[in-house]
Amino acid sequence: MFQLNGTVFMPSVLTLIGIPGLESVQFWIGIPFCAMYIIAMLGNSLLVVIIKSESSLHEPMYLLLAMLGVTDMVLSTSILPKMLGIFWFHLPEIYFDACLFQMWLIHAFQGIESGILLAMALDRYVAICDPLRHATILTHEVITKIGVGVTLRTTLFIAPCLILIKCRLKHYRTTVVSHSYCEHMAIVKLAAEDIRINKIYGLFVAFSILGFDIIFITLSYIRIFITVFSLPQKEARLKAFNTCIAHICVFLEFYLLGFFSFFIHRFGFHIPPYIHILLSDIYLLVPPLLNPIVYGVKTKQIRNQVYKIFHSKFAS
Secondary structure (H helix, E strand, C coil): CEEECCEEECCCEEEECCCCCCHHHHHHHHHHHHHHHHHHHHHHHHHHHHHHHCHHHCCHHHHHHHHHHHHHHHHHHHHHHHHHHHHHHCCCEEEHHHHHHHHHHHHHHHHHHHHHHHHHHHHHHHHHHCHHHHHHHCCHHHHHHHHHHHHHHHHHHHHHHHHHHHHHCCEECCCEECCCCCCHHHHHCCECCCCHHHHHHHHHHHHHHHHHHHHHHHHHHHHHHHHHHCCCCHHHHHHHHHHHHHHHHHHHHHHHHHHHHHHHHHHCCCCCHHHHHHHHHHHHHHHHHHHHHHHHHHCHHHHHHHHHHHHHHHHC
16 A cells, blocks of 8 residues: 555555444444344245245246345345444454455345345236246246346446456555445545546446346336226236235335435535435345245235245144
8 A cells, every 4th residue: 555645555454434423332333233243144044945945936936036035135145244343342444456356246236135125026017917828938037037037237337347446446545334234336436636526437337237127127027007096806906916016115115215215315516415315225125035035924925935934833
């Protein structure tokens, strides 16, 4: 690490300060965060195991739900261990390349989760609007291709963010990151050079992935609602709508939290920094916590399998 004209040339280590303004209570904030992480890991692991072991659940909706569970576990694990290291053990340093890798993991798996939610909306669209062709359209092979496509799309979109940081930004005003994890703009803002290209590409990626997905999810549900409300019988309408409730809850929770955090971070200039950081942390921690709970409560087949597992353990 070299000092040049008050700037740092290509730093090898960065310092994450956690939640600026709340350093004195970070230890206590770490306790509910840790509890959320443990519950999320247990809930998603149970969900994946149930779907894998129960052959009757090897249907598109449940396979996509298993993908969502794995994505949530990776996303939570990419931030929580380091965050707790800062909060509890005063270990704020992180290697620059490790920071970039964490940034890539976080943004890549956010994009993958968004793509899976789009695929789940497509599954509900076909199941309700074209039920006779559902089994032939969404085969296991198609679900596999969707998973690979979603992963490749996000990986290819996020990779240039790393390249632009590594190749364009050489001089940094400081090595202190005012965040509890390595986020794209938090790193870019450290640079003492022109960061307009980095900002523009970051916005392009956000709107290309999340914007594209939310538009097509919304269009899918408009078509679904038109079909559902055109059904002649009330019982049929309720049954069809009930199959979508869990996905709608997860969809709203993921995107509302995401967009609220996104706009507060970029346009909430008069809001204290600790509010920005807490919202960013909650955005990454809450969906992995709530997703298995929502699907466990609203999906009868999963609820029955959970009951069987715990009933057999208590009976033995």
